[in-house]
Amino acid sequence: MILCIDAGNTRLKWGLHDRSRWLAKGVVAHEGIATLALPAPVQRVVACNVAGNAVAGQIEALARSLAAPLEWFVSSAACCGVTNGYGRPEQLGADRWAALIGARGLHAGPALVVMAGTATTVDALGADGRFLGGLILPGLELMRRTLARNTASLPEARGRYQELPTNTDDAIESGALHATLGAIERMAKAACRSTSAGFRVLLSGGAAEALAPHLDLPLRRIDDLVLEGLSRVAISSS
Template sequence: MNPTLLLDLGNTRLKWALLEGEHWRESGACRHVDIPQWIEAMRVRLPASTRRFGVNVAHDRLALELERQLGPIRWLVAEEQCCGVTNGYDEPERLGADRWAALIAAHHLHDGAALVVCCGTATTVDWLEADGRFRGGLILPGLTTMRESLVRATAKLPLAAGEVRLPPTNTRDAIASGCLLAQVGAIEHYYRVMEGTACGAVALVSGGDAEIIAAHLVIPARTVDNLVLRGLAVVAAASTRPTPSHDTRETAP
C-alpha cells in the first residue's frame, strides 16, 4: 500500500506524520527555520507513489517550497461539507484549514457534541454538534502569544516563567496566572453557551499548550494529540474509497 505523508504547516512549526494504510508509522515536528533540512532528510525516504496531504496557515512560499521539493500536495481547504462535517461559517471557504481539519478529526473521534480546542500560536475554540454541524467558534491569542504581547506593549513587564497561583503575589505569577485563566475562562464560558443546546458535550484539547490548559479546566475535557493531522488522515482515507455507484436499479435477493 502506498504511504501517505500528512503535513500541518502552522504559524511557527511544521508538524508531520507518515502513514502506511491507516497505521501511523512515525510523526514529528520542526521549526520553520529547519524545514530545508527536514525536506532533505524526508525526500530521499519517500517513494514516488507517496500520497501527500497538507494544511497550510503559514506563508505560501513555504507551501510552494514543500511542493517543489516533495511533489504535488493536496492542500485541504474549508468547504461546505466534508467527511460528515457541515460548515456553519457565513462564508465556508474562509474558515481556517487547520480548524476545518480539527473539526473533521473530532467528529470521527467522538460520537457526541464537542468543543474543539486547539492551543498553539492562536487558541481556537470551535462548537461541533453531534451530527457534525460546526456552529462557529472563537479565536484568541495563544498562551505564549499573550505573554509575549505584554512584553511588546509595556515597558517593564518581563517575559519570565511564573506559576499559576491565586492570588498571585508577584509579577511573574500574575502574568502566568492571568494569561492561563484568560484561556481557561474563554473555553469554559463558550462551553456553557454550547451546553445549553448540547448536553453531555466534551472539550477535545490539542496543540502545544493543550496539557497546561486542560489541567485547569473544570468542564469535561480530554487531550488529543495532533487533531489537525488526524483530520487530514480521515480526508486521506476517504479519498481512497471508491465512488459509490449511482445505479439505483433493484437487484434480485
Template sequence: MIVAIDAGNSRIKWGIWADGGWGGMGALETADAAGLVAVASGWPADARIAVCNVAGEGVAAALRAALGARADAARWLRPGLRQCGVESRYLPPERLGADRWAALIGARARVSSACLVVCAGTATTIDVLDADGVFQGGLIVPGVDLMRRSLAGATALLPYADGEFADLPRCTQDAIASGCLHAQAGAVERLYRQLPAGSPCLLSGGSAPALAAHLALPVRRIDNLVLEGLARFAVTEGATA
C-alpha cells in the same frame, strides 16, 4: 500510507500514518521551513500526502519545494461547506483556517456527540461541533505564549518570564502566567456552556499541556488532532478518487 503535514505559524508538524496508526511524527520551527527538504527526503515515496497550511504563501512555497516531484499529487485541505462528515456554517466557509477544518474533521471521526474542539497553538481556537457534525462557529484568541509575549512587548514594566499559576497571584510573573491561563480557560469554559451538559472537550496543540490542568471540563487530550483530520481527509479522498 499517508504523510500528513500541518504547517502552523510557530511549527510545522508531520506524521506518517500506516496500518491505522502513526508510524512516526516530527516537527520543526516554521521559521526553519527550508529544512523541510531534508525531512521530506525521508518520507516514503509511495505515501499519499495531505497538507494544511495557515502560515502563508512563503511556507506553501517551501513545502512545494520540499515535496519536489510529489508536490502536484499532494492534497491540500481547503475548507468548504461539507467534508468528511462535517458541515460548516462559517462565512465564508473557505476563510476558515485549514487547520481548524482539519481538527473538526478529526474530532468528528472520534466523537459522534456534540463536542468542543480546542487547538492551543500560536492562536487558541475554540470551535463548536454539534451532534449532527455541523460546525456552528468558534473563537480565535491569542495563544498562551502569544498573550504573554504581547504583554512584555507593549509595556515597560512587564517581563517575558516564567511564573507559577495561582488562583490569587502575588507577584508580577505569577500574575502574568496566571492571567493568560485564566483568560484562555475562561474563554473555553464560556463557550462550553453552549454545548449539552457532559459533552467532551477535545484539546490539542503545542500549549495543550499548559491549559489542560486549568479546565474544569471533561477534557480529552489528543496529541495531534489536526494531523488526525488530515489523515482522515486523505483516506476519504483516496476512496472517492
C-alpha cells in the same frame, strides 16, 4: 503511504499514515522542511498550510522531491460528516477545519475543539457534526510577549499559575491562563445549552499541557488533531 503535513505559524508537524495507522510522526522548523527524512516511500502528500507562501513553496518542493502528488487541504461547506457553519465556508482557517474533521472522527458526540498554539481557537461542534461557531484569541506565549513588548514595566514573565497571584510574574502567567480558561468555559456553556450528553473538550496543541490541569470539564487530550483530520480526509478520498 500518505504524508500529512500541518504547517502552522511556528513549526511544521508531519505524519506518515498507511491508511490504518500512523507509522511515524515528527516536528521540524519551517526551514527544516527540505531535509525531512521519511522512513518509507510516499504515494500522496496532503497538506494544510497557514504559514504563508514561502512555506507553501518549500512543501511543494518536498513533494516534487518525493515524486508524490500534493493536495492542498482547504475549507469547504462539508467534509467527512462535518458541516461548516461559517457564512462563507472558505473563510474558516484550513487548520481549524481539519481539526474539526479530526475531532468528529474521534468523538461522535458534542464537543469543544480547542487548539492551543500560537493562537488559541475554541470551536463548538454539535452532536450532528455541525460546526456551530468558535473563537480565536492569542495563545498563552503570545499574551505574555505582547504584555512585555507593549508595556513599560511588565516583564516577559515566567511565573506559575495561581488562583490569587501575589507577584507580577505569577500575575501575568495566571492572567493568560485565566483568560484562555474563561473563554473555553464560556464556550462550553454555549455549546451545552441544548444537550450535554457525551460532551467533551478535545484539547490539542503545544499549550495543552499548561491548560489541561485547570479545566474542570470532561476532557480528552489528543495529539496532532490537524494531522488526524488530514488523514481522515485522505483516506475518505482514496
